[in-house]
Amino acid sequence: MYHSKSTKYKALLFIAPFLACFLIFWLAPVLYGIWISLNDYKLSMGNLGFVGLENYKTIFDTGSVYHTQFMNALKNTFVFMAISVPPLVLISLGLALLIDNLPSKLKVFFRTIFFLSYAISVTAVSAIFLWLFNANGGFVNNLLMTMNITNSPVNWLTEQPYAWFVVLISTVWWTIGFNMLLFVNALDEVDGALYEAADLDGANSFKKFLYVTLPEIRNVAFFVIITTVIASFNLYGQTMLITNGGPARSTTSLIMNINHTVFSGNQLGIGSAMAIVMGVIMTVVTGLQYWANLKINSDGPKRKRKGRSKKSEDPALVNAPLPYQVDGKETMKK
Amino acid sequence: MYKKKWGLVLATSVLAFSMAACGDDESEESTGSNGTTQIKFINGFTGGDGSYMTKIVDDFNESQDEFEVVQSQEPDHYTKFKSSQYDLVIMHESNLETYIQDQMIQPVSSFLEGAGLSEDEFHPAGLAASTVNDELYGFPLDIHPLTMFFNEEVVSEAPATYEDLVTLNNEAQSSDPNLYALGIPGSGLVEFYINMIAAQNDIDLEQDGYLNFAQEDFADALMIFHDMVFEDEISPAQLGLDGEFQTFMKNPEGGGKQAAIALTGPWYFQAAKEQYGDNLGIGSIPQIGDGTATAGNAHILAVPSNVQDGAVKEGVEAFLGFLYEPENLVNWAESGQTPTHLATLDLVSEDPETYELAAQNLEQLDDYVSMPHVYNYGEQMRYMNEIVFSKLVSEAGLTKEALMTELEMATEEARQFSGQ
Numbered sequence: 153m154y155h156s157k158s159t160k161y162k163a164l165l166f167i168a169p170f171l172a173c174f175l176i177f178w179l180a181p182v183l184y185g186i187w188i189s190l191n192d193y194k195l196s197m198g199n200l201g202f203v204g205l206e207n208y209k210t211i212f213d214t215g216s217v218y219h220t221q222f223m224n225a226l227k228n229t230f231v232f233m234a235i236s237v238p239p240l241v242l243i244s245l246g247l248a249l250l251i252d253n254l255p256s257k258l259k260v261f262f263r264t265i266f267f268l269s270y271a272i273s274v275t276a277v278s279a280i281f282l283w284l285f286n287a288n289g290g291f292v293n294n295l296l297m298t299m300n301i302t303n304s305p306v307n308w309l310t311e312q313p314y315a316w317f318v319v320l321i322s323t324v325w326w327t328i329g330f331n332m333l334l335f336v337n338a339l340d341e342v343d344g345a346l347y348e349a350a351d352l353d354g355a356n357s358f359k360k361f362l363y364v365t366l367p368e369i370r371n372v373a374f375f376v377i378i379t380t381v382i383a384s385f386n387l388y389g390q391t392m393l394i395t396n397g398g399p400a401r402s403t404t405s406l407i408m409n410i411n412h413t414v415f416s417g418n419q420l421g422i423g424s425a426m427a428i429v430m431g432v433i434m435t436v437v438t439g440l441q442y443w444a445n446l447k448i449n450s451d452g453p454k455r456k457r458k459g460r461s462k463k464s465e466d467p468a469l470v471n472a473p474l475p476y477q478v479d480g481k482e483t484m485k486k
Numbered sequence: 487m488y489k490k491k492w493g494l495v496l497a498t499s500v501l502a503f504s505m506a507a508c509g510d511d512e513s514e515e516s517t518g519s520n521g522t523t524q525i526k527f528i529n530g531f532t533g534g535d536g537s538y539m540t541k542i543v544d545d546f547n548e549s550q551d552e553f554e555v556v557q558s559q560e561p562d563h564y565t566k567f568k569s570s571q572y573d574l575v576i577m578h579e580s581n582l583e584t585y586i587q588d589q590m591i592q593p594v595s596s597f598l599e600g601a602g603l604s605e606d607e608f609h610p611a612g613l614a615a616s617t618v619n620d621e622l623y624g625f626p627l628d629i630h631p632l633t634m635f636f637n638e639e640v641v642s643e644a645p646a647t648y649e650d651l652v653t654l655n656n657e658a659q660s661s662d663p664n665l666y667a668l669g670i671p672g673s674g675l676v677e678f679y680i681n682m683i684a685a686q687n688d689i690d691l692e693q694d695g696y697l698n699f700a701q702e703d704f705a706d707a708l709m710i711f712h713d714m715v716f717e718d719e720i721s722p723a724q725l726g727l728d729g730e731f732q733t734f735m736k737n738p739e740g741g742g743k744q745a746a747i748a749l750t751g752p753w754y755f756q757a758a759k760e761q762y763g764d765n766l767g768i769g770s771i772p773q774i775g776d777g778t779a780t781a782g783n784a785h786i787l788a789v790p791s792n793v794q795d796g797a798v799k800e801g802v803e804a805f806l807g808f809l810y811e812p813e814n815l816v817n818w819a820e821s822g823q824t825p826t827h828l829a830t831l832d833l834v835s836e837d838p839e840t841y842e843l844a845a846q847n848l849e850q851l852d853d854y855v856s857m858p859h860v861y862n863y864g865e866q867m868r869y870m871n872e873i874v875f876s877k878l879v880s881e882a883g884l885t886k887e888a889l890m891t892e893l894e895m896a897t898e899e900a901r902q903f904s905g906q
Contacts, residue, residue, distance in 0.1 A: 196568040196588040217902040287724055288733060289742020297741075305742075307724045310672055310880060396727055398673060399880070400873045415565055417865050417903065418588070 189428050193421035195414060207425035218413065218422055224401055225409035226433070232405065233384040235320055240380045241373070244328050248335030249361070263336055267329035274326070274389030281322040281394055285309060310399045319390050319403055326390075327383065331376050338372035339365065374445045378438055385434050406430050522554040525801040529576035530563040534756050538821035546808045553801035573793050574802055577624060579615040579784035583859040586618055591788040593621045600803035601625075603810055611854040612826025615784035618859050624786030625806055628823040631782035631850045632678045633752040633843070634769040635734060637762060640665070640746040644769030648710075651747075651772060655720040658746055668747040669733030670711055670721040675751055676875040677867050678781050683707045685855035686775030692858035696904035697866045699874075699893040705886050707775055708878060712889075716882045721745070724880050735761055751782075755822045755843045768846040770853070779855045785823070819844040824851065866900035 189207055192200040210216050251262050269277075284291045285308035293305040308314045342365060350360045366373075387405040391397055397404035410430070414423035516524040531539050536559050543557045555574075560566050567575050568590070577585060585591045598604065605613060605622065612626025636644060640658060645651045645667075655667035670679070684691055687707040691697045715723045722743040725733055734748035735757070748758070749771060759766050771780040787809075789802060809815055815830040820840065824847040825831060831848050838845035860866055874892045877884055 194588065195565070196585070196590055217899050286732075286742075287726060288722065288729070289736055294741045307726075307880075310724045310726045310876070396673060398727075398872060399876055415562075416868075417862065418568075418584075 185424050186428060188421055189424035191421050193419075193424070195418045195420045203421070207422045208429070210422055211425055211429060218419075218426075221401075221404075221409050221413075222406075222426055222429075225404050225406045226430075228402060228404055229385060229387060229406045231316065232319070232387050232403075233381060235316060236323055236384050237377065237380050239320070239324050240328065240331055240384075241377055243324060244331035244376070245335050245373070247328065247332045248339055249365075251332070251336055252339040259336075263333065266332050269326055270329035272326065275393060277322055277326045278390060278393035281318060281325075281390075282309075285314075285318045285394075309395055312399060312402055315395050315399055315403055319387075319394060322390050322394060323387075331380065334372055334376055335369065338369040342368040370448075374441070378441055381437060381441065382434060385430070385437075516556075520551070520554075522552060523797045523801045525553055525555045525574060525798065525805055526558070526572045527555050527574040527805070528558045528560060528563050528567055528572045530561060531559050531576070532561045533753060535753070535818075535821035535823060538817045541817050542809055542814050545814060546805055549808060550804070553804055555801075555805050567790075571792055572790055573798050574805070575788050575790055576627070577786045577788045579786060579859075580857055580863045582616070582623055582786060582788075583618055584861050584863065585788070586623055587861050589791055591623055592791045592793070593623055594625060594789050595622055597789055597799070597803055597806065598622065598625065600799065601807040601810065603807070607810070607828055609826040609828060609831065609851050611851045611856070612784065614856045615826075616786045624788040625810070626826040627785040627787050628818060628825050629782060629784045629847075629851060629854055630752050630823060631780045631847060631854055632675075632682055632749055632771050633755075633847060633850075634747060634749055634771055635754070635758045635762075636747045636767040636769060637734075638765045638767045641767060644767060645747070645772050646770075647773050651714075651720050651774075652718055654746065655718070662744075664743050666722055666733070666743060666745050667720040668714075668749060669725050669730045669743075669745040670714055670879050671729035671731075672724065672726045672876045672879050673871060674728040675730065676871055678751070678783075679711065679749070680708070680867070680870055680875065681781035681855070681857050682771060682779065683710065683775050685779035685781050686773065686777050688777065690858075692860055695860055695906050696897070697858060697860060697863075697900040698897050699870060699900065700890065700897040701893075702890070705889050705893055708874075708889065708893075709886060710774055711875070712878045712884055715879050721879070723882070731758075734758070752822050752824070752843055752847060768843060770846075770850050778853050780850045780853050781855055781857060783857065784826070816841070824848050826851065860900075860904055862903045862905070865903040868903075869896040869899045 188199075190202060190204060192203045192206070194200060210218050211222050213219050247266055251259050251266075254262060285293075287293060287305050287307045287309060290305075290308070292308065293302075296302045297305065306314060308318050346364045346368070347360060350364050355363065386407055388407040388411070391403040391405050392408055395403045397408055406426070410423050410426045413419050413426060417423075516526065527543065529539060540557065540559070543555045547554055558566065558572075563576070564581070575591070577591070582591075603625075608626050609629075611629055613622070615629065616622055616624040616626045634644060641654060645654050651667045658665040658667060681691075684704060684707065687703060689701060689704050689707060691699065691701075691704070715721050722733065722745075730745070730748050731750045731754050733743060733745040734750070736742050736744040748754070755768075787806065793799060793802065810827055810830075812827070812830040812833045815825050815827055816833045819825050819830060819834045822843040824844045825834070831851075834841040834844045834848060857863070874889070874896055877892060878889070
């Protein structure tokens with residue numbers, strides 16, 4: 153009955169919209185991108201013929217200018233990923249924890265405040281940070297010099313590591329609200345009974361965070377890390393508008409480089425090959441994260457069991473007074 | 487069986503996309519709702535000058551009922567032009583060779599004749615900007631050279647030489663240590679500076695189709711910018727993107743360093759006028775190198791290769807004939823651009839108050855040196871723009887030897903981008 157033809161057709165009808173969207177908006181562009189990367193494709197002149205892997209060879213040919221620019225952009229993107237993912241995850245988690253401990257009325261208020269920056273366009277964010285960090289009479293330099301912290305202006309946008317610093321804090325300020333919101337929702341989902349149990353076991357705040365909160369929000373944290381890494385790979389607007397890829401191309405990201413190769417350099421074929429290589433690198437990085445998460449998940453329960461049994465076997469811990477107990481008697485927590 | 491079906495679906499999708507990417511190379515006549523032949527005109531005039539070009543287009547459309555110019559003003563008009571069909575396009579001199587080699591534009595001598603114009607109606611600088619291999623590839627519209635704006639409260643007379651700049655700087659510094667003669671940018675308009683100093687020292691950067699920066703004379707010439715910042719200190723260091731204009735516009739009360747002069751693009755005229763009002767002076771580029779010369783870029787009206795239809799050609803000619811009537815093109819001078827059409831320049835000269843900037847810049851036309859016409863000019867210049875010039879004005883200890891090493895790298899990049 154379930155395998156009748158009409159049932160199959162009905163099922164096909166239901167999944168048809170998804171399939172159509174998948175084919176049109178994902179699979180076909182990806183395949184078309186791969187096809188372009190195998191051709192000598194110029195934006196102005198169109199397809200000048202199939203060249204096989206020639207565009208990929210150009211990217212990996214150490215004597216080629218495209219290689220130099222691609223590797224430089226790749227290195228810059230990894231630098232940004234390394235410096236941006238930890239604060240974007242940890243600060244957003246910290247903010248979420250702070251908000252989670254606020255009274256519910258204030259919780260909504262601050263959640264909105266912190267999320268608000270995420271709604272601002274990158275152009276406006278860049279304009280704000282350009283004004284703040286302009287070396288010549290910018291707000292931050294004026295402040296530092298007025299307070300006698302520095303005698304001469306800091307070249308925030310034209311010297312490293314300051315340029316990365318500006319890109320980093322503009323990114324954190326701009327996007328922190330999104331990750332924070334995911335963490336706030338995840339914290340809302342944590343069963344209060346677990347905290348009560350931990351209280352009874354005498355766990356302090358740090359231990360409650362480590363043994364209750366973190367395992368409970370682990371999947372969301374994993375999602376946040378993956379999406380933050382992917383977003384870091386897609387760095388474009390901030391470096392384009394704040395540092396213009398400088399100083400000396402040190403903040404030129406992969407997307408900026410691809411954009412330049414295609415639209416200024418007219419090399420759609422080579423640009424597409426760069427995009428495909430970038431996609432492969434992102435897939436590998438995401439795959440590694442996924443594998444690491446699976447590994448942690450599979451190891452997790454064992455560690456948990458080990459910890460619990462250890463604690464129960466340790467008489468010192470079993471008999472130790474809870475932090476808010478006086479002389480072994482429980483008192484009201486202030 | 488199922489595999490086959492899915493294979494078929496995939497193949498069809500890919501084929502559909504491939505077909506969508508292919509198109510007819512020849513533009514066909516488009517007819518407007520009232521039976522007029524439409525001329526699709528694309529340009530990148532999205533700033534203040536856009537409305538002046540729109541006025542010319544509107545006036546043309548109202549003047550007759552045979553043709554209709556449909557104008558698109560796009561910030562990324564080159565990308566749009568590459569991927570769609572147009573009948574007339576505004577092109578920069580810097581891109582001319584690239585679009586000729588990519589076979590996207592055609593010679594315009596026959597169009598010039600059809601529009602009732604001749605080459606001797608244009609200033610030689612405009613013709614040089616529009617000519618490649620002795621063939622005219624566009625109608626010279628304007629030249630926008632590096633322009634000097636100055637604050638008349640500080641500068642009594644526009645400096646004409648490097649020595650004048652040093653003297654001005656000494657005076658400015660003695661009155662206010664945060665006031666400099668000018669600001670040298672780290673990036674942005676620096677290719678105008680690079681071409682200007684090459685032109686003033688009579689250095690030809692073009693060699694076999696690419697830009698050869700690795701020349702001893704050129705390194706010496708470039709070091710003047712380093713000296714302006716670190717030796718004579720007539721400019722603050724590390725000004726970054728568009729630093730020449732930002733420093734000129736800096737309000738001294740807001741802190742930071744200010745410049746009395748800006749060597750910048752004429753498109754900043756309106757903003758500078760708003761800030762300085764009647765105290766805004768306009769001058770020619772001073773002699774910083776061995777001789778007098780200025781550089782910049784030019785707007786050219788080019789006809790795409792796909793324009794083959796007789797009616798469309800007639801429409802293009804009719805519009806260009808109308809545009810080059812001095813009373814129409816003078817609108818373009820009002821926007822601040824300097825037309826290279828001689829009869830229009832006469833009108834500008836007669837009324838320097840109305841056409842303040844154009845009237846001043848037309849004096850620079852005789853000194854204008856065309857930029858090198860090479861394939862992928864922008865990409866060939868990129869290393870100079872992004873790395874070399876920035877080092878010149880930010881590294882106090884930069885030596886000529888270190889500069890030469892950078893120039894060799896810039897040349898190698900240029901050579902590869904030229905396709906040689």
